[in-house]
Amino acid sequence: MELTDSVKNLLIETAKQLKGAARRRFMALTVKDLGFGGQSRANKELGWDRDTVRKGVRELETGITCVDNYKGRGRKKSEDNLPELLVDIQSIVDSQSQTDPTFKSNRLYTRLSGEEVRKQLIIQKNYTEEELPTTETIRRKLNHLGYYPQKVKKSQPQKKIPETDEIFERMEAINQEALLSPTTLEISMDGKAAVNIGPFSRKGKTRVPTYACDHDFNSNSKVIPYGIFLPQSDDLFLYFIESKVTSDCIVDILEQWWQEFGSMFGECKTLLIKPDNGPENHSRRTQFMNRIVEFVETYKINVRLAYYPPYHSKYNPVERTWAVLENHWNGTIFEDIQTALQWAETMTWKSNNPVVKLVNKTYQTGVKLTSKAMEKLETKLTRFINIEPENQYNLGKWFVDIFYNAP
Structure with missing residues (x-):
């Protein structure tokens, strides 16, 4: 039997019009004719x-017809019963939905529950x-x-600011200057x-069986380690603070360290200080800059502040030393x-x-400090100004020099 296009269309359409056993019988008879x-x-x-x-074919040959259990489906x-249901659901939740913030999928997230x-x-x-x-069907x-529904997540910090590359270029130049200068001490x-x-428990390991509390309830006492590290000599000084780490605290630690160990660096005329860019010691923190200026005037030494970019x-x-300390005492x-x-x-x-x-x-x-006091203090600060035409960012808050001017 030759199947032309017209014959094919006729057989296909006829089969579609039939249901259940009648359809199967029609298919079986057609196959036998083929x-x-x-x-x-x-x-x-x-x-x-x-x-x-x-x-x-089996039903045709045996004469036994299978009864279709349509209700079992x-x-x-x-x-199917409510043709506009999905459209209506979309119109309700669209105003309450947002796209995937990672843009890694086409999913939409809504705060509305199925019941609502x-x-x-x-x-x-x-x-x-x-x-x-x-309600369960609506949820599906x-x-x-x-x-x-998506769990509310904390916002992720950005990994890089526009000035990052130029900050690192300037930092590298300062490092080279410090290495070549016998009167500059990097800390x-x-x-x-x-x-x-x-x-x-500090989630560490020990060879001796040790037991801690089953719950980490609020501690009545805490200490905050604060480090001063000399990269050129690999000397490490650790200060454990029982109070809050404030601007005054940081500069007091610097003063205490210089009073006790400054005599070891008799030729030093400039301290290249690399602090983190935290809220208590960045270059716009008025009390911190005020105390650094006082430090310069008291000990008659220049200070250069060089901050790493955020993140x-x-x-x-000094960050390299913290992992060693944690591994040393975490058990x-x-x-x-x-x-x-x-x-x-x-610790070693x-x-x-x-x-x-x-x-x-x-x-x-x-x-x-007040705004007027800070304006007066700014006259004693020398913030870095880019002179290279290819550098487009102002790095004044990342690199600050405070020079001692003898009376």
């Missing part, structure tokens, strides 16, 4: 399912309680339409996260502050132990 290989031809040329055709979809959407369908679209599907329809300063004092504090040399339980100090003293950096001090002075937060 002769040998009829099932294969029907599948390739007519698009008929082979399993359906075989079932029809389940109910029709809600949108069902309620709004009744209020806004005049559906009745009886004709609408259940929301997911099917692409609306997914790196930064603080570490607060350490709870008490019977708390790049890991390049600050220890600090029952008291003295235990923490003793463990810090036994480049085969040397750090100098460890305790700062138990209480510092007041929120100390700042």
Whole structure:
């Protein structure tokens, strides 16, 4: 039997008009008329399912007709009974939805629950309680339409600011100047996260079975490690602070360190200080800059402040020492502050132990200068100005010089 295009269309359309056993019988009779290989031809040329055709052939040959259980197929979809349902759901949730903030998918996220959407369908679209599907079905329809509930996430910090590359170029130039100058001493300063004092686990390991509290309740005592690191000599000085780390606290630590160890650097005329760009010691922090100017005038030494760009504090040399300290003491339980100090003293950096001090002075937060006082202080600061035409950003807040002017 030759299957022309007109014959094919006739067979296909006829099969579509029939249902169940009648359709299978029609397919089986057609396949028999096609002769040998009829099932294969029907599948390739007519698009008929082979399993359906075989079932029809068996029914034709045995005379036993299978009864189709249409009710067993389940109910029709809600949108078949309510053609406008999906459109109405979209119109309700669109005003409450947002796209995937990562732009990695085409998903939409909505804050409305399935129960609320069902309620709004009744209020806004005049559906009745009886004709609408259940809340669970509405929830599945929301997911099917692409609306997914999403956990609220913290915003992620940017990884780079426009000035980052130029800041690193300037930092490299300053480093080279410091290496070639015998009168410049480079020091790196930064603080570490607060350490709870008490019977708390630090998620470390120890060969001796040790047990900590099952819950990390609020600690009555904390210490904040603050480090001064000399990259040229690999000397490390650790100060443990019981109070808040404020501008006054940072400069007091610098003064204490210089009073005790400054005599070791007799030729030093300039301190190249690399602090982190935190809120208590950036170059626009009025009290910090005021104390640095006082430091310069008191000890008759120049200070150059060089800040790393945001989100790049890991390049600050002192940051390398914190991982060593944490690995050294993370299996220890600090029952008291003295235990923490003793463990810090036994840490080794480049085969040397750090100098460890305790700062138990209480510092007041929120100390700042008035606008007029800061304007006067700015006259004593020399902020870096780009002179190269290819550099387009102002790096004045990242690099500041304070020179001692002898009276």
